[in-house]
Amino acid sequence: MKTISELNSKIWYRFLKVLFFGSFIIVIFSTNLITYGITDEKKISDNTFQQVGMLTKSRYSEYNDLEDIEVGKKIYDKRYDIWAMFTTYFSTDATFNPEDYGAVKIDSQPKVGDTITREEFDRLYKLPKVLIEYTNKYSLIGRIFYHVLSSIIVIFLFWFIPKLFYYVILGTFRPQK
Numbered sequence: 001m002k003t004i005s006e007l008n009s010k011i012w013y014r015f016l017k018v019l020f021f022g023s024f025i026i027v028i029f030s031t032n033l034i035t036y037g038i039t040d041e042k043k044i045s046d047n048t049f050q051q052v053g054m055l056t057k058s059r060y061s062e063y064n065d066l067e068d069i070e071v072g073k074k075i076y077d078k079r080y081d082i083w084a085m086f087t088t089y090f091s092t093d094a095t096f097n098p099e100d101y102g103a104v105k106i107d108s109q110p111k112v113g114d115t116i117t118r119e120e121f122d123r124l125y126k127l128p129k130v131l132i133e134y135t136n137k138y139s140l141i142g143r144i145f146y147h148v149l150s151s152i153i154v155i156f157l158f159w160f161i162p163k164l165f166y167y168v169i170l171g172t173f174r175p176q177k
Contacts, residue, residue: 003176007169024158028151035150039143042134048087049073051130055086087130 007013049072056071057063060082063071075082138146163173 002170004166004170005177020158020162024154027158028154031150031154032147035146036143039138039146041137043137044076045133045135048130048133049076052076052083052086055130056082087132 046069050068051072052075053063053066053068053071053073056075057066057068063074066074075086136143166175167173
């Protein structure tokens, strides 16, 4: 048995080829499914960080020397209590008007015993909430690149496995047909 045609006459070899082809289909599909899961990762958008930074700077003056986005990222990483105070995952009003947030000042709060209207109370004490927006971590081109790369790796492995099989069974990497 030194040629591929001699192997093709064996039923176990034909069955092995069917299993090999079926496993190739399953592995290529699984690899692309896993790659999709990995590259579909979301991240918080820069717009959200900027809005949280603006709100934080309006309430906490120690952050005024930083850019809004930097403040938002710093708050997210180190001060989750402030992050939770200014953000929400759900909102009926997802608009953001910076002028509204400048009105919330410590010195404008009423003293104990003062009578205020409901609108004044909401303006002074109800903290504005930023709706958390998400964007894809990977661009479309990056996602396509990872799909193509993973598929090429699988194709190379499934190209190499028969070569190794022929070397073990027939004693050569490139047997005669």
